[in-house]
Amino acid sequence: MGDRIDAAREATGERVEAARVAAGERVEAARAAALEIQQRVKPKLRGVIHEYSFPVSLVAGALLVYFASGGRERVAVAIYAISLSALLGTSALYHRVNWRRPSARAWMRRLDHSMIFLLIAGTVTPFALLVVPGTLGTALLIAVWAGALAGIFVELVWVNSPKWVSVAVYLAVGWIGALAFPSIVSNAGIGAGLLIATGGILYTIGAVVYARQRPDPRPAVFGYHEIFHVLVVAAAIAHFTAVAIYAGPAG
Structure with a gap:
């Protein structure tokens, strides 16, 4: 039995x-x-904005590194420039190519989302190394890179996570830099603060648009995702300007 x-x-x-x-x-x-x-x-213009922004970022990033005032400055701005170009290039590749194999498409999606965390950490790096002094700068650098690596791990493991989960993690890691905002303004000036705040607000609005999938004006041509990409590029311009003026040659 x-x-x-x-x-x-x-x-x-x-x-x-x-x-x-x-x-x-x-x-x-x-x-x-x-x-x-x-x-x-997918809309006809999906990925076009990042496709054209990518080569511009390569040239601008090379100039940023070339005109940096010293070795430490070159390393700091190079990390930022590489992270920006990596995001734009990966996004363009993912969105413009028609990936036939589901596995390849899934991996490109993972890389595309992971690059957002790389850019967040890369953007904070010049300010943490060159503007924010002492222990606070070191703590900021460690915190933002730890958060970015954790976010990348989540994206690589949980590729089909809901949009709101990704957005929440993006914003949480992205606004780590806000903890050092008073120090950045104190050491680099109100101009740097305004540019950084503008970029942060634009990124945040873009994240909300991405999560809500609204507004979606012309889904077949230019939808909510394209608005998100426009806001990403606008935010990147604001932050690039801040790095170029306050954390690179003038650092």
């Missing part, structure tokens, strides 16, 4: 496991189908 019960339990366990695997496969197939549909109906 005991052997029969054990055999029945084993058979039941095998059926449950088979059902679980089959359900998982169906979920993955549904996700792949949804991504395929999204790929087919």
